[in-house]
Amino acid sequence: MNNIIIGQYVPGTSFLYKMDPRSKLIALFVFMISVFIIKNLLHITILLFAVILILRIGGIQIGRIFKGLKPILFLLSFTFIFQLLFVKGDVEDILVDANVVITSINIFIFIGFFILWRLLRKVVKFRFLLFITFLVGSIIMFINLTPGSPLFNNPYNLVIYKQGLEGAVFIMTRLIVIVTMSTILTLTTKPTDLNLGLEKVLKPLKIVGVSTEIMAMIIAIALRYIPTLLDEANKIMLAQASRGVDFSEGKFKDKIMQIISLLVPMFIISFKRSDELADAMEARNFVPGKRRTRIHLLKWTSVDTILITVSLLTLSGVIVTRILGW
Amino acid sequence: MNIIEIKDLSFSYRKNTPVLKNINLNIKKGEWVSILGHNGSGKSTLSKLIMGLLKANEGEIIVDGIPLTEETLYEVRSKIGIVFQNPDNQFVGVTVEDDIAFGMENLEIDREEMVRRIDLYSKKVSMNEYLKKPPHQLSGGQKQRVAIAGILAMDTDIIIFDEATSMLDPKGRDSIMEQIRELKEDGATIISITHDMKEAVYSDTIVVLKEGEILASGDAMDILNNKEVLNASNLELLLPLKLLHKLDEANINNEEMRDILWQLSLNK
Incomplete structure (x- = not known):
């Protein structure tokens, strides 16, 4: 029951906890814009490592991030496979060109693989990696191992382009970076602080009549x-x-x-x-919309300034590289 | 000096079914008034009318010299604090500290002053060790004490207890009664709305409501001893008084009673 109230918040003492929710929210927003502007696989990988570095310094267990990624696991795999199969490129960029033939023998091997995966999954720690391994294993097996008579007449022609693989990896990394960053925010900020921070950050909305x-x-x-x-x-x-x-x-x-x-x-x-x-x-004298003083103080420290600066630098860097076309 | 004056007050939720009829009542500054009555006698409605949470059909309410109108509503409200029956439905804050601060935040009190008062009044109701706790980790009595601290922190002259102890266990109720007695000693005007005779004993004045009308009002001990009034309003005499009346009926005088009591206790 307690889980719902505190959300994902895990108590801690690192610098991420001492920061102002306002700066965290603004930085998250700026970083997210950067992530969407980046079109280069190398740059997004650098950003991913930067985020992992923040995790390490901030003392957040990687396992918690995996928990945050779990709900989008299906989405991740779907976009990955979709990109891989359907993005077409030039002929010289073909990485894999193979006929997938389904025969009775490799169906049996596949079932064997499946049972092995089900069994191992209970003991092994990195289940997702295991799943990927078996998936890739099965695909390779279907491509290369073709003894016996085919079950279907027309074999499926599997073509994977370099662009497809790059795109797939890129989109997956982008999603992982976004989810990881927002997970860091919810892991290190109490819902009440987050609420207060949102109130202050979104204050300009008053212009359009939102209180x-x-x-x-x-x-x-x-x-x-x-x-x-x-x-x-x-x-x-x-x-x-x-x-x-x-x-x-x-x-x-x-x-x-x-x-x-x-x-x-x-x-x-x-x-x-x-x-x-x-x-x-x-x-108790509450009048909606009337000015109130607040018991909770938000404290802006130098760390917050540094974070905002870093996020803005990242954004401008990203924009510059986009314009220069690196 | 009368801090609350109620003149010819009438109220009804629906036409032709009046909840309160021609109420006339004066409450003196520093007085502890109990408003007694069984369910549906209109006693909670009266408290909501004083607070301006409901609008009277007829009559006038004057609080500390200010007549209650739409213009003076917030001014009047800032003079009165009210503790409701259900401890869960008046806990606004996410933590004890937030809840005590809520009323002060609305009154635009400076943060330093708020911190000072939270410290002062949470100690007064012995909840200072629970400041960071959320409400679902507190007992009913503790939540009610927080509600009292929240009202005290607003520094109001008048405090209404609207059946504030009826949902509490005996221990919780005793601690709340202790708080009220202390408040009274500090000079607050207290209006306690209740159907519990044990609570009414401590008050100065008792007003008995029946079907929207004042059946009787006066000195607390007089009303508590008045069997006719209590019977008419479906209230029960306190046990010691009931015993006294029964002994009277049986024509047993004080010395005989003492002997009988001695015998009873020795036989045991």
Whole structure:
């Protein structure tokens, strides 16, 4: 339950934790723009190493970053394979040109590979690397090993161009850099600080009529009420269970009914709560949009200035190289 | 000097079903007033009207010389603090510290002063060790103490306790009652809305509400002893008083009672 409130935040003491959320947000934004401007594989690799260096100095475990990458693993593999297969280049840049023939023998070998992967996956630490190894192994096997009679008449002609491989690696690195940077932010900043930082950074939006103070207040209250409402949901589930609702089993239709039996009281309770909370806030002189003093101070230190400078230098460097066409 | 004057106050949520009818009430500065009544007697509505959270249909409320209107709403609110029934639904901040600060932030108090007052009032309600804790790690009584600290920090003259102890266990309730007594000694005006007779004992004055009307008001001990009034408003006599009345009914005088009590305790 605690996990939801603190989000991904992991307590620590390195310089990343002592920084102002405002500078982190601005730097993240500037770095992201840089990442999107970069078109060169070498440059993005340099940036990736810079990010890894920050991780090392900041004392963040690489494993935590992997956890952040996990949700986009499918997207990563999909774009990689898509780029690899469908980006065409010049004839002299062909890296692989092979016919994929599916025969009964390599189907058996593939199943063997698959079982081996399933077995090893439980013991080996780097599961993703293992998966890639077996995937590449299977592909090579399909290309080179073609004894026996083919199962299909027309073999698939697999052509991989240098451009395709480069593009695939480039896009994957770009995605990894972006996700890693934003993961660093959420790992080292408390949601409440992040909220406060966002409020201050987005303040210029006032010109277009968006009040960031009110938005920040809404987010802060949502953060504060998540555990309370989770508690409530638990209570309702127990109450429903004692009346014979089984939340763990049933067909799809039953599941929907179970969710409804949870959602309806949750809605009613939330409305009632928000009503009382609004009274309590008003009684304590809260007027939406009125100026308020703040108990939380954001401290801008030299580290923040350095970070912003570095991010701006990176951006200008990237722009210059783009213009010069390096 | 009357700090709150209520004149001919009437209120209804729906037409023809009045919640409060012609309420006239004066509350003196530094007084502890208990407003007693069973569920639906309109006692919580009265507190919301004083706070300006609801708008009266008729009548006038004057707080510290200022009549409550839409223009003076915020000025009047800054003079009154209110502690509600449900400790969870009035905890605005993400941590104890944030919650105590919330009211002060709204009043635009300087940060240094806020820090000073948070320290002072969190110690006063003995919550100074929990300043960084989120609300779901606190007990109901602790949350209610934080709410009190938040109100105290706003430095209001009047504090309303709207059934502030009804959701707490006996221990939590005792500690809140202790806080209220200290506040009273410090000179605050206290309005305590309750249906618990044990709480009303400590107050100076009691106002009994029944179906939106004042059934009786006066000195606390007089009201607590008035069996007719209490019966009419579905409230129960306190146990010692009830015992006294029963003994009276049975025509047992004080000396006889003492003998009987001695015998009972020796037999044991």
